[in-house]
Amino acid sequence: MKIQYNLPCNIAQTLNIIGDKWSLLILNQLFDGRETYKEIQDGLEGIPTNLLSERLKSLETNKLIVKKLYQTHPPRYKYILTEMGCDLVDVFNSFILWGEKHLNKCCNTLVHKYCNGKVEHKYYFPNCDSYLEASELCVIQNEKISEV
Incomplete structure (x- = not known):
């Protein structure tokens, strides 16, 4: 996610990380125990697949989630909240x-x-x-x- 707010404010800086469309709802899916891309997608009716991929990458870059390989052929990942993510x-x-x-x-x-x-x-x-x-x-x- 690109930085939207350049303000010395915790709320603004937090919104730069999780304030874009779908990010909070994706995190909520993880809090509810959904871990795979498919489970998250099924829980978020209407989210475009490219946007889900983009948001998951952003949440990973910002250290709120980690991606773990659970199947090698074909490669499949599960997404897990980090300690920082759990603190939400x-x-x-x-x-x-x-x-x-x-x-x-x-x-x-x-x-x-x-x-x-x-x-x-x-x-x-x-x-x-x-x-x-x-x-x-x-x-x-x-x-x-x-x-x-």
């Missing part, structure tokens, strides 16, 4: 929670896997062992900003 789970869960609250037609609910109780988002501050409200948070700009 909280972002995906936040999308689900936001959707539960704001979408007219909510397709998913985030629940505890053992008791099915609904989940709510909290910010934990370990320095004082307490939970904070979003209104108690602020974003500060780091003094040393590397080149964007």
